[in-house]
Amino acid sequence: MGQIHLEKVRKAFGDVVIIPELDLQIEDGEFVVFVGPSGCGKSTLLRLIAGLEDVTSGKITIDGTDATELPPAKRGLAMVFQSYALYPHMSVRKNIAFPLKMANMDKAEIDRRVDYAAKTLNLDAYIDRRPGQLSGGQRQRVAIGRAIVREPKAFLFDEPLSNLDAALRVGMRLEISELHQRLKTTMIYVTHDQVEAMTMADKIVVLRAGNIEQVGSPLELYSSPRNLFVAGFIGSPRMNLINGAEAGKYKADTIGIRPEHLRLSTSEGRWTGTVKVSEHLGSDTFLHVESPVHEEPVTVRADGEFPVHSGDTVYLTPQEDKIHRFDGKGLALR
Amino acid sequence: MARRVTTQKKIVTTILAWFVGLLIFFPILWTFLTSFKTELQAISIPPVFLNFDWTLENYETIQSQSNYFHFMLNSIYLSLGSTALGLIVAIPAAWAMAFSPTKRTKDVLLWMLSTKMLPAVGVYIPIYLLFVRFGLLDSRLGLIVVLFLINLPIIVWMLYTYFKEIPGEILEAARMDGASLGKEITQVLAPMAVPGIASTILLNVILSWNEAFWSLNLTTSNAAPLTQFIASFSSPQGNFYAKLSAASMLAIAPILIVGWFSQKQLVRGLTFGAVK
């Protein structure tokens, strides 16, 4: 089990409100990602669930029981920290065994679980080393190992990949997703990286300034963002947001069109523009096009190679059904 | 990429560096050598460097004719006693400031530091009179308390900077892992804090051992440490160079060795973390 419900949860440090009243349901076995720019309260929200911070008001229920006043250890959750927070004076084995030892589990069971975790995470070879002798990716795995041996109701991840280099990050992302497939335990994952959110989550919670902007599956957020913030935050490269006369034609204050939803041509199309920068990746071509419809360059993506260069004239045609319309308050018009 | 230093340049630097090093070290080296000379060789003109008859007689004389061990024991009592007292009071304080800081923590730390800057003579007269009044003059307890107080700010600061480096996430991880406060302290924090506490002890022992103002002014014989013992050689009848050297070596050797081991920690302790 691993069902977590937040009811009217609010957090303030003195007069500074970090999280205004907020409700959220996390169902058993879900992979939920909290995503948002830094300072949006996503880590605080995770720490409230963990019990590392006290809620100012509101209620946290885990599997139907009120956990608001429970200390962290009694909530049955395991956490993987950004800095991994491994105990530097203990070997990998002792690090992983620590929570079990704290639970006074018997020696044989501890050994069995630690060995299993070590095997699952390919840590056998380093089991007697200290954290200081491990690479970033290995440390990350030890931290995960320490979390899984407890067989918790839910895993909490606080930006676990932000200290890894790009290549390792992709690998660990896959490993964590696989782990979720296998264990089917609830996971709550905090990140500022929307790519991680899109690739891993069953459900994404987009946060800004402590407020939930939108909750939904990755594709829901992609295809129907509720407001300008979500529209701009989800998707890479960012959605082009165009206001003024062009938006007026759609009876909106702002219209949004993703780079991949613009048809590109060298001969004809709705909008004329001049290529400012072209990025040729082979698999895709990204163009930054200066166009009279918008004061900032419009980003366009074309499949495969599209042979134009800086200074060339191109024509852009938006796919009508992929245009997002927003009102003056930034809310999506449906 | 580091460039290759030419061998020639390296040899020149080596010679220069060793020359400077030995020049600075020379008074200690000379004291060391003199302590093995006879009194006559110690004042021979021209001085003898290594070609003398090495003898241990000065060390024997120091031990048998003076109560050297009495002073030595006092030095040990005073430095260990004041350090122990300092740790008992400073560990909780530094702990609280590092792990649950408030808005005023910084002010408290700086204020503690400012007490270290109070010159001894600013408080010397009342302390002296109080010591006379309460019969603490020339008592180990009295001097231990004074040494504890003058070094307390440094102990708090050093411990604070070390504790500060223990990441808070580790404590949170321990809490998530179900460690009680007691277990959190004994199994996670203490092992991580031990190196910092050890260097604090070393620096404080060095400072107490070498403290001279209070030791010289508040003790005469009963509680007098080695500082006072050596000072007694300044009187004219004590002008025996070889014996002075032997006594000096006995007084500085233990702390010199401790100091050499703790040189890395010394910088941050003495600069209150301002230079690391």
Place this chain on the structure above:
Amino acid sequence: MATLHTKSAARAMMAPAVIVLLVWMAVPLAMTLYFSTLNYTLYNPISTPFIGFGNYTYFLNDPTFLAALANTLILVIGVLAITVIGGILVALLLDQDFYGVNIVRLLVIAPFFVMPTVAALVWKNMMMNPVYGVIGQLLSSVGIPPVDWMTNVPLLSIIIIVAWQWLPFATLILLTALQSLSEDQKEAAEMDGAGALSIFWYITLPHMSRAITVVILIQTIFLLSIYAEILVTTQGGPGSQSTNITYLVAQQATSYGDIGAASAGGIVAVILANIVAIFLVRLIGKNLDA
């Protein structure tokens, strides 16, 4: 719950340290201030009439005090000049690559661990003695007549002894600062066409400036209270040529029993030290935020 609980616990844990230091600082200081306004001698401790600023006017008009004040400043400035400049040079040398770096490092820092009375006596007798001292013998071997250091240049002698004790401190801290200078910066300057001297002047020295400030301030605190070195070498003499304020105050109290005057001197020393302390506390406070 937990947060509130730890806050009051934290206060309780800090209390002993704060209270003992508060008492240690406030009570004797207040007493010193009070004594400094009394005509109070140990020969007549029963009658201690209030004389206001009498002790201060006496002290400030006493030529010995003025000499001691001047000596204190000369001592501090002289030692600072030698240790800072010497420390920079030695630190630059130790930062180079040579055989036996670690051993030379140990040799250089050793004097710092020598207790003040030992340092002073070794220098007075075995280094500076006009007849048997090593310096005298070296000088006479090249035909220069030996100097009676303690009699002819007492203050300079003490400056040399104290500088020898503090040179390692300056060296060690400046070396630490020097080693934190990134190689990149020096290489960038080299690419920009700077020579070794320009690199030192525009890159290395500014990088060390904070460490130099720290060295100056911390040493000043300790140098204002030099006592043992004077006691076992010159005893402040000849006359008052090598008396500093600390020595003078201790002497007033222990030798002449003049508690009132000594207290006034103590207060003057406190004021002097405070001027330095204000700068140091600010500097370190700034560093705390970083």
